[in-house]
Amino acid sequence: MDSTQSSKGTKIECLLFDMDDTLYPMSSGLNMACRKNIEEYMLHHLKIEESEVPKMCLDLYKEHGTTMAGLKALGYEFDNDEFHAYIHGRLPYEKLKPDPVLRNILLSTPQRKIIFTNADKAHAVQVLYRLGLEDCFEGIICFETLNNTPLEPDNYDDKVDSSLVDSANFYLDEPDEFGLFTARESIDHTHSDVSAPKSRILCKPSQKAIEAAIRIADIDPKKTIFFDDSVRNIASAKTAGLHTVIVGSSVLVPGADLALSSIHNMREALPEIWEGEEDQLEPVMQSTAVETVVLA
Ligand SMILES: [Mg+2]
Numbered sequence: 001m002d003s004t005q006s007s008k009g010t011k012i013e014c015l016l017f018d019m020d021d022t023l024y025p026m027s028s029g030l031n032m033a034c035r036k037n038i039e040e041y042m043l044h045h046l047k048i049e050e051s052e053v054p055k056m057c058l059d060l061y062k063e064h065g066t067t068m069a070g071l072k073a074l075g076y077e078f079d080n081d082e083f084h085a086y087i088h089g090r091l092p093y094e095k096l097k098p099d100p101v102l103r104n105i106l107l108s109t110p111q112r113k114i115i116f117t118n119a120d121k122a123h124a125v126q127v128l129y130r131l132g133l134e135d136c137f138e139g140i141i142c143f144e145t146l147n148n149t150p151l152e153p154d155n156y157d158d159k160v161d162s163s164l165v166d167s168a169n170f171y172l173d174e175p176d177e178f179g180l181f182t183a184r185e186s187i188d189h190t191h192s193d194v195s196a197p198k199s200r201i202l203c204k205p206s207q208k209a210i211e212a213a214i215r216i217a218d219i220d221p222k223k224t225i226f227f228d229d230s231v232r233n234i235a236s237a238k239t240a241g242l243h244t245v246i247v248g249s250s251v252l253v254p255g256a257d258l259a260l261s262s263i264h265n266m267r268e269a270l271p272e273i274w275e276g277e278e279d280q281l282e283p284v285m286q287s288t289a290v291e292t293v294v295l296a
Pocket of ligand 1: 018019020021022228229230
């Protein structure tokens with residue numbers, strides 16, 4: 001891991017995790033089910049031509065970080081909460097099983113641990129609950145965290161002055177019933193300016209979204225390791241100065257310091273996380289270590 005070698009001696013203080021397809025494998029089927037729901041929404045609610053939907057769905061996801069963000073950027077108007085409820089409400093969450101191996105790994109790490117997902121809070125809470133990881137993280141930075149204020153569309157793109165974003169709109173609440181912090185409330189800005197032709201969504205891989213997450217979590221990117229399965233998110237995170245790990249890949253991608261085929265391999269691949277913690281490890285942790293296949 002080049003960057004951690006060059007920063008040898010720099011203590012890692014925070015682990016920042018994407019959630020979907022990072023904390024559980026793509027093979028769970030949730031990703032495909034989610035895409036199918038999005039395509040149905042585009043077809044039935046936005047009346048997009050059926051033959052165009054699959055390619056458009058994928059292209060917008062790649063270009064904007066989420067298909068939802070891409071649809072908004074194109075000028076489609078719909079309620080954010082309704083969209084999230086439609087695409088996540090019918091997901092086969094039962095396919096996600098408790099992951100005690102990952103749970104033990106996470107609980108053994110001395111660093112702050114934070115989720116940074118483009119998904120909405122309800123989905124994040126559901127996924128973490130199903131994985132048995134609901135108490136492993138200090139907080140969640142999610143859709144509502146980054147999109148809780150009706151910023152004017154003209155101000156709301158990658159050219160926006162970061163001080164505008166920083167000044168009033170991003171904050172964390174006290175931990176909620178799940179012990180998680182998220183935005184205090186979600187403000188529906190679909191109706192805030194009905195004449196607005198576009199409503200931009202702030203999400204990864206936007207540089208502004210990653211910088212906002214860094215400010216919200218109050219972390220030092222040089223002392224933070226970021227885990228994500230998205231090639232574009234990894235590239236943006238590296239530009240923001242984070243140490244980066246591409247998850248679910250056996251090969252390095254541009255901007256990645258390390259590739260992990262599974263998040264389960266982090267103990268073997270990133271021993272620096274536990275540096276100085278050896279004496280505190282519980283025996284159960286050592287016995288549950290997973291074989292590592294790491295290409296770095
Ligand atoms: Mg992901």
